[in-house]
Amino acid sequence: xxxxxxxxxxxxxxxxxxxxxxxxxxxxxxxxxxxxxxxxxxxxxxxxxxxxxxxxxxxxxxxxxxxxxxxxxxxxxxxxxxxxxxx
Numbered sequence: 001x002x003x004x005x006x007x008x009x010x011x012x013x014x015x016x017x018x019x020x021x022x023x024x025x026x027x028x029x030x031x032x033x034x035x036x037x038x039x040x041x042x043x044x045x046x047x048x049x050x051x052x053x054x055x056x057x058x059x060x061x062x063x064x065x066x067x068x069x070x071x072x073x074x075x076x077x078x079x080x081x082x083x084x085x086x087x
Contacts, residue, residue, distance in 0.1 A: 041068065056078075
C-alpha cells in the first residue's frame with residue numbers, strides 16, 4: 001500500500017472500467033442506460049450481463065452462453081466460468 005493508502009495507480013479502476021466496457025460493446029452489447037455496468041446482447045438471444053469490477057453474471061438462454069464467453073474471451077482473459085444457478 002502506498003503512502004496515500006491506495007494500491008497501484010489511483011485511476012486504474014476507471015481505466016479498467018472504460019477498457020472493459022469497450023470490449024463488451026464490441027461483442028454486440030447494448031448498454032442499459034438506467035443501470036451502469038449492465039448490458040443486453042440482442043445477437044446472442046438477448047442475454048443479459050451484469051459486471052461488478054471483474055465479476056460477470058450472465059443470464060438468458062443457456063444455448064448462447066458458450067458462444068458468448070468464447071467471443072468475449074478473445075478480447076479479455078476470463079477464468080473460472082461456472083454456473084451460478086441463482087442470483
